[in-house]
Amino acid sequence: MKCPYCGKDNTRVIDSRPADDGDSIRRRRECDECHKRFTTYEKVETIPMIVIKKDNNRETYDRAKVEGGVFRACHKRPVSATQIEAMIDDVESSIFSKEEREISSRQIGEMVMEKLKDLDSVAYVRFASVYREFKDVNTFMDELKKMLK
Numbered sequence: 001m002k003c004p005y006c007g008k009d010n011t012r013v014i015d016s017r018p019a020d021d022g023d024s025i026r027r028r029r030e031c032d033e034c035h036k037r038f039t040t041y042e043k044v045e046t047i048p049m050i051v052i053k054k055d056n057n058r059e060t061y062d063r064a065k066v067e068g069g070v071f072r073a074c075h076k077r078p079v080s081a082t083q084i085e086a087m088i089d090d091v092e093s094s095i096f097s098k099e100e101r102e103i104s105s106r107q108i109g110e111m112v113m114e115k116l117k118d119l120d121s122v123a124y125v126r127f128a129s130v131y132r133e134f135k136d137v138n139t140f141m142d143e144l145k146k147m148l149k
């Protein structure tokens with residue numbers, strides 16, 4: 001790290017601590033040449049996940065969108081917000097552990113459905129009907145039957 005005062009890169013860290021925002025590390029450094037001190041902040045680089053939508057357009061992954069869909073599906077169902085948050089956390093950890101930085105909205109939808117199935121069957125069918133865009137009552141009934149087996 002170059003000294004901002006004299007430009008030499010002979011500096012060392014004399015103190016490190018978490019910054020107030022909790023997401024970065026604040027380092028106090030001292031220059032061995034001019035002995036001036038300065039501060040740097042170190043942050044984890046977050047690489048955004050890109051979601052490929054049905055129309056092939058890309059957008060940045062947005063948890064709020066997934067949450068919105070799940071909350072709507074769970075409306076007036078015995079599923080707590082904590083359960084929903086935990087479920088989405090689960091889905092996110094599988095999404096973000098992937099090597100690729102792109103995922104289709106369909107894949108996300110399938111993952112959510114897989115989890116919803118265990119939480120609440122009505123919420124599952126509601127979510128699935130929106131996500132898979134059931135064209136008619138028959139496809140909807142097929143899905144329902146598959147589920148009830």
Ligand SMILES: [Zn+2]
Pocket residue numbers: 003004005006007008031032033034035036
């Ligand atoms: Zn210096």
